[in-house]
Amino acid sequence: MLFFKNDYGQGCIPEILELLSKTNDESINGYGQDPYCKEAEELIRSKMPDSQVDVHFIAGGTLSNISMIKHLLRPFEAVIACDTGHIATHETGSIEATGHKVITVPNASGKLSASAIRKVYDDHMLQFEHMVFPKAVYISNATELGTVYTRKEIEEIRRVCDELNLYLMCDGARVGSALMSGVDYTLNDMARWFDLFSIGGTKNGALIGEAIIISNGMLKPYFRFVMKQSGAMLAKGWLLGLQFIGLFKNDAFYKIAKHQNELAQQIQVKALELGYPLFVKSETNQVFLVVNHNEYEYLKKRVEFEIWDYWNDDPVIRFVTSFHTSQEEVDYLIVYLEEAKEKEQVSDRL
Amino acid sequence: MLFFKNDYGQGCIPEILELLSKTNDESINGYGQDPYCKEAEELIRSKMPDSQVDVHFIAGGTLSNISMIKHLLRPFEAVIACDTGHIATHETGSIEATGHKVITVPNASGKLSASAIRKVYDDHMLQFEHMVFPKAVYISNATELGTVYTRKEIEEIRRVCDELNLYLMCDGARVGSALMSGVDYTLNDMARWFDLFSIGGTKNGALIGEAIIISNGMLKPYFRFVMKQSGAMLAKGWLLGLQFIGLFKNDAFYKIAKHQNELAQQIQVKALELGYPLFVKSETNQVFLVVNHNEYEYLKKRVEFEIWDYWNDDPVIRFVTSFHTSQEEVDYLIVYLEEAKEKEQVSDRL
Amino acid sequence: MLFFKNDYGQGCIPEILELLSKTNDESINGYGQDPYCKEAEELIRSKMPDSQVDVHFIAGGTLSNISMIKHLLRPFEAVIACDTGHIATHETGSIEATGHKVITVPNASGKLSASAIRKVYDDHMLQFEHMVFPKAVYISNATELGTVYTRKEIEEIRRVCDELNLYLMCDGARVGSALMSGVDYTLNDMARWFDLFSIGGTKNGALIGEAIIISNGMLKPYFRFVMKQSGAMLAKGWLLGLQFIGLFKNDAFYKIAKHQNELAQQIQVKALELGYPLFVKSETNQVFLVVNHNEYEYLKKRVEFEIWDYWNDDPVIRFVTSFHTSQEEVDYLIVYLEEAKEKEQVSDRL
Amino acid sequence: MLFFKNDYGQGCIPEILELLSKTNDESINGYGQDPYCKEAEELIRSKMPDSQVDVHFIAGGTLSNISMIKHLLRPFEAVIACDTGHIATHETGSIEATGHKVITVPNASGKLSASAIRKVYDDHMLQFEHMVFPKAVYISNATELGTVYTRKEIEEIRRVCDELNLYLMCDGARVGSALMSGVDYTLNDMARWFDLFSIGGTKNGALIGEAIIISNGMLKPYFRFVMKQSGAMLAKGWLLGLQFIGLFKNDAFYKIAKHQNELAQQIQVKALELGYPLFVKSETNQVFLVVNHNEYEYLKKRVEFEIWDYWNDDPVIRFVTSFHTSQEEVDYLIVYLEEAKEKEQVSDRL
DSSP states (O other), X not given: OEEOSOSSSSOOOHXXXXXXHHHTTSOOOSTTOSHHHHHHHHHHHTTOTTSOOEEEEESOXXXXXXXXHHHHOOTTEEEEEETTOHHHHTTTTTTGGGTOOEEEXXXXXXXXXXXXXXXXXXXXXXXXXXXXXXXXXXXXXXXXXXXXXXXXXXXXXXXXXXXXXXXXXXXXXXXXXHHTTTOSOOHHHHHHHOXXXXXXXXXXXXXXXXXXXXXXXXXXXXXXHHHHHTTXXXXXXXXXXXXXXXXXXXXXXXXXXXXXXXXXXXXXXXXXXXXXXXXXXXSSSEEEEEOOHHHHHHHHTTEEOEEEEEETTEEEEEEEOOTTOOHHHHHHHHHHHHHHHHHXXXXXXX | OEEOSOSSSSOOOHHHHHHHXXXXXXXXXXXXXXXXXXXXXXXXXXXXXXXXXXXXXXXXHHHHHHHHHHHHXXXXXXXXXXXXXXXXXXXXXXXXXXXXOEEEEOOBTTBOOHHHHXXXXXXXXXXXXXXXXXXXXXXXXXXXXXXXXXXXXXXXXXXXXXXXXXXXXXXXXXXXXXXXTTOSXXXXXXXXXXXXXXXXXXXXXXXXXXXXXXXOGGGOTTHHHHHHHTTOOOTTTHHHHHHHHHHHTTSHHXXXXXXXXXXXXXXXXXXXXXXXXXXXXXXXXXXXXEOOHXXXXXXXXXXXXXEEEEETTEEEEEEEOOTTOOXXXXXXXXXXXXXXXXXXXXXXXX | OEEOSOSSSSOOOHHHHHHHHHHTTSOOOSTTOSHHHHHHHHHHHTTOTTSOOEEEEESOHHHHHHHHHXXXXXXXXXXXXXXXXXXXXXXXXXXXXXXXXXXXXXXXXXXOOHHHHHHHHHHHHHHGGGSOEEEEEEEESSOTTSOOOOHHHHHHHHHHHHHHTOEEEEEOTTHHHHHTTTOXXXXXXXXXXXXXXXXXXXXXXOXXXXXXXXXXXXXXXXXXXXXHHXXXXXXXTHHHHHHHHHHHTXXXXXXXXXXXXXXXXXXXXXXXXXXXXXEEOOSSSEEXXXXXXXXXXXXXXXXXXXXXXXXTTEEEEEEEOOTTOOHHHHHHHHHXXXXXXXXXXXXXXX | OEEOSOSSSSOOOHHHHHHHHHHTTSOOOSTTOSHHHHHHHHHHHTTOTTSOOEEEEEXXXXXXXXXXXXXXXXXXXXXXXXXXXXXXXXXXXXXHHTTOOXXXXXXXXXXXXXXXXXXXXXXXXXXXXXXXXXXXXXXXXXXXXXOXXXXXXXXXXXXXHHHHTOEEEEEOTTHHHHHTTTOSOOHHHHHHHOSEEEEEOGGGTOSSOEEEEEOOGGGOTTHHHHHHHTTOOOXXXXXXXXXXXXXXXXXXXXXXXXXXXXXXXXXXXXXXXXXXXXXXXXXXXXXXXXXXXXXXXXXXXXXXXEEEEEETTEEEEEEEOOTTOOHHHHHHHHHHHHHHHHHHHHHHHO
């Protein structure tokens, strides 16, 4: 079976495995206060020379979002997200469990717009204390649908946030893929735009871990209290530091993301040529195709993937590439996509 | 100024005021464990002869919803409501503050449908533990838009809830108005349909207070713990018992609701005749009219009311009748509505 | 039966009942934004000429504590209280339900000391982010044991709070009794000392309601959001305003408290003379006596009171006086206390 | 510098590192639903043949406690722990952040007693809904002070829990050390005694991870929802499964615990001989010594350790052994302990 199920289905890049071995017998301080975490922090800081940021490491994406949002909001404040946002869908109400409403607005290709944010804000101000106070804006970049915000889109959102005095955060579980999708911005820009954001390791070649970047000076104090309370502070914290040394020392982070994107784009281009409708036009390492029942049956015997949604009655299937996906695997997948169509056309003709 | 701003803008019916005076010098047990609360409970129970219900009294509507939903749900469970539901809009995130997501679906004239509930449930089951578990259904009756569920609609919802093993609750802040709107069901039916629900006093002639009715035997134990923790247990609890004695002893509850509805319906009928578009066709004591800018300016100098929403750029204004509203006040309001239109037509002709 | 069970066992002073009647037919703005609440606010402000305070009205004591503490603390912050503090005992975990730990220290006659606060703070700083951050100090005045903080004690606590940058709050459910116990401070001092505090109406002659006083300017914004979310904002909010007009217009508040204290002190003095050991020496309207089994049996047939605790095996019983308690009732109680002792001595001699 | 600071200061046993390498290139299902987690579950189940348990894997100890307690309790319910319990001290209020009170009672050598539990329960029942409902009992075994519950102690606690209908849970962050301290019980007994408990990997030779064992059939459903909501479900979940394969395949878990205990006991025995007072008599891999200022200064230049507390003004220092500690390191530590004393005696004589 080919594996295109997700981008967190294999271990990690060899560099990280080596670091684990090399440091295994050292005695190291716990809770992220060790030289390896420091080194990783510096490597990440060096990518954001225009900002003074704090860097923390957290084991997973849901914990990162819990910690960031719990840190940002007062009890009656809420976070605005689009309805496909990870916090609004696939985190089992973890944000609400911290006491906060996620105000959702319909997405446009997985994205939130500046105008939607303004509308939410204006609507809430009319009723003032009878409604939650929208205080933070959550975007994912790359989005859950594989799309990427343009510089212009983010700058517009930032402007609205400045004007309305809202915090802007980014769930960067797949920010590597976003940055390597051809956009004209970098982590340095992100540190200027976002009050805080995450850089995902798990879906970008690491075994485990997200880096949290806090740019807004007002938000730097006490984040470790929030982490600890949320269970987001690892005893052997250097485990996470090592991941990000592995990812950032020789820019493996970017190379992996580029690799993932390129292979996924090959699949998307070919699928389009073959006549598979796209559910959404992805720019990164996830591809969403609408397939009919026969195609689905043909593919699922040969490839591991997920059903994302339904388009009328047809399954929308998702192929994801990872740091580990090879050109050969992509070539095989494309062959299967061709065969699924041919079989289709044959049966059409019969 | 005429007052049509809401149904909680005057004190209470004289019966309640008298009860307050009469009992003022008695020494009474606190926290709702007194003979007056018992009497009120029995009066309410007598309206639901087919069920064995527990009755509790709570000072306000938000506290009632907090207590009921906190009591119903486990941490990962969520409540389904329509997007106009009071818990989804005008309670400042109080449900999320108890840790629970409110899953919203678009309303149809302020109502939730059985099919929408089923769809939410099915969608969530696909992702299982990665999403919240929808476990309770919240409806308001009468709705926030003045509409009322039919027997058939509620029975369909109840069937879906039975099938999917969901709790069904009703926010009855205006349940008096619902029952007096001409429907073919009573509190006795409601006690059979709903696992728990509230009977609103505040908007139906009382000074303060909602009665919580728990029909589902599994939900009866420990509700007082939840009340106390939520700050929903009043020290001088008999204050609330007295309200419901006043409302139910001689069926004042129903008479008030009928009175409120009839006056509001006079306004609605006349407004339609005058050519005011309805934002929604109300069946109870709230009337929603779309007015243009000149009409709005004319009316707001003479009548207190609220802007509910905007229809394109035109304000949607809301008139609400209360236990205290008189026929005379309604007659005046109708005159003003006529004058606003006439002035309009004059200015059209000029 | 005589009633000495608590100070919230009868309705309210006649002034308040009259205000309710007089305003019953007026049409009034909801949610505490009405002329009566304004008037009550001004009356209360006039007692604190040296401070600029915000005043809000909340239906009950638990809701007041929930709202104040939720407003004060960030997620990882905690409130220090003594182990007899109301929030630590008889509020069913309502503070924890908002997500915050109540750090308890042993009480001394129901009071918290400056040195205990400093010790808690120092202990927590040693472990920093691995423990909660103590950020607020909660005292009750009068305390749950009827004792009262001296000016010197509060000033010492205030100094520690200033030094350690802690918020200081006071649960004033019985602050009237504290102020009328012979202390050399007033509400004006309290407004200078406390960042925020409550003035209890329910146990001081009102039907319902506590006033929340916010002195610290940083804490003034957004309190109404917290109130609304907590279910602490009453629709017919003027009901609470009227209570405090009734209490403060002619200083009924102080007269009631004085009356309550004097009657209770008569009981305490006489009980001591009769040889009843005091559980704690009360300075206000609660009296705590240790009685033996026979005394207990004798009294409980004649008087309604509560068992507060046990001293070895002997019940500690509590007598409380209220605005409504008469000299005659106190005289009767004293007779019963004498008879219980005499019967005792007779049986001793047999 | 010698390292005796904690038992989570080095990587992991070689078996685990090998498993990580060996599986690094496989494509594996996420979220703990993979063959390696299954294998680890079976290995653990095989240690508890008398019970039917569910096994889950969670990255850290705080997350484990959060998930277990959130799963156990309804909103108004609380957990009883002793005042040295990890949830009561060093988890930054994470249990309160889920809305629940931790009711603490004074510890006896780090332990909670059956009689203390009964007293808490009885005290709370007197006030019923005005206090939290104590519903779960939390013990740590080994305790935070290195002591271990006897079979008799646990059985007495279990009996009280059965009688009072309380859940009994165990924080097994150091359960390996407890089981290898010479007690007459095993994991098989623990599965019978505890409704749910954790088996700590992090402090027993693993890189990361705790296993959660659910014995009580009523508690098995929906635990994965709680995990996911709490951020306790790892995307690359097999990482945790591999840890427990490494620990349990050849009983490394027990060998490590035995090793840790034996080395620590050597230190404790020698320290006693040298005249260092014990803060508490440890039975496991933590040793707590009271040292004077000179001894402290001498040792801290040569050994990494933590100050645990103060005994009067003397520091209580903690030495902890880990899977990685060698006999040679222990020998060196003992030499330093001797030298610190000798230097002391020399200076005494001068």
